[in-house]
Amino acid sequence: MAGPVRRTLTRATRGFDAAGALSRTVSSLPAVVQIVIAASASYVIAHLLLGHAVPLLAVTITISSLGFARDARPRRVLENAVGVLIGIALSEVMLLVLGKGVWQMGVVLLVVLVVARFFSPSNAFAIAAATQSMLVMLLPDPDGGPFVRSIDGTVGGLVALAVTAVVPRDPVGLARADARRLFVELDVAFASLVAALRDDDVRRADEALRRLRATQPLLDDWASTLESALAISRLSPFLRSRLPHLRQQDRIRSNVDLAVRNLRVIARRIDTSLGDGARRPAVADVLDATGRAVSALGASLDDVEQLPVARDALTAVARRLDPSLLIPGQPVTETIVVLMIRPLVIDLLMATGLDHDDARARLAPV
Known part of the structure; x- marks a missing residue:
């Protein structure tokens, strides 16, 4: 009897995620x-x-x-x-x-x-x-x-x-936690894209694309918790002082959402262009710098002093985005990737607080 009972308990608990259960609790x-x-x-x-x-x-x-x-x-x-x-x-x-x-x-x-x-x-x-x-x-x-x-x-x-x-539920903390989960995934995706370009590694490009496609639920969660945090903070006398920070976070979220959509398209283009044995270090360097700027943008949700760091880093990237100077003589497929990075950087610059015209003016002329 003990044997069947033990096997039943084992089957019942095999799929139980203790760490996830503790985190959820x-x-x-x-x-x-x-x-x-x-x-x-x-x-x-x-x-x-x-x-x-x-x-x-x-x-x-x-x-x-x-x-x-x-x-x-x-x-x-x-x-x-x-x-x-x-x-x-x-x-x-x-x-x-x-x-x-x-x-x-x-x-x-x-x-x-x-x-x-x-x-x-x-x-x-x-x-x-x-x-x-x-x-x-x-x-x-x-x-x-x-x-x-x-x-x-x-x-x-x-x-x-x-x-x-x-007695609010710490909506500000929930929104920040959702943002952190998103930026962790973006860090990994950027790293995978950079490695794929430097080593002509289709597998890493596939991984980056898969991760980026899976970020939409994270973006949706962040939007939902942030909307909830804004609504509760308008009502709660204990959270009203957090409204300026939450509005800034909402601006970051909306522009990062657009940037991630652009990044998915870029990752798809990179994924289909690899496998020819060529290495693409210049484009890899640009995406590496962009990824580090995105990390600073994510850190600005906890430390506002990181926001100008992200803006300066993105401005430096924007000034390099002229295909004729960055990758002279390269095939049109390479040129297209660089041109596709331009709207991505505009979205990210707007996330740092710039308006569209100011962000666009920081791009290298083409």
């Missing part, structure tokens, strides 16, 4: 603390202050409105709360009119889902409304008469919204 602690505080506050208000014996919906709405979603914007929290309140209010009205029963439950569920889909494109909105409506239909009627549960729901939604501002 630690990163979720701010959300855990926020949810615990909010749910406790909802219970205290509904039970002790309003006298509701079992304020189940106040607590469940608080928990479902906050959740563990990456997007913790007040607007999202409010939308979730409104969704469940619609489900509760409609259910209580229909419960008074239709009573309880199997067909009544079906009618209520149908109406709530249709109304929720009409008011919001969010799937979660409709499901939250439908779930809460079923609690109203299936649980015993509370003491206090009609709409006690609607009052509990309102308490839960308001507490969730208030706690979002008063």
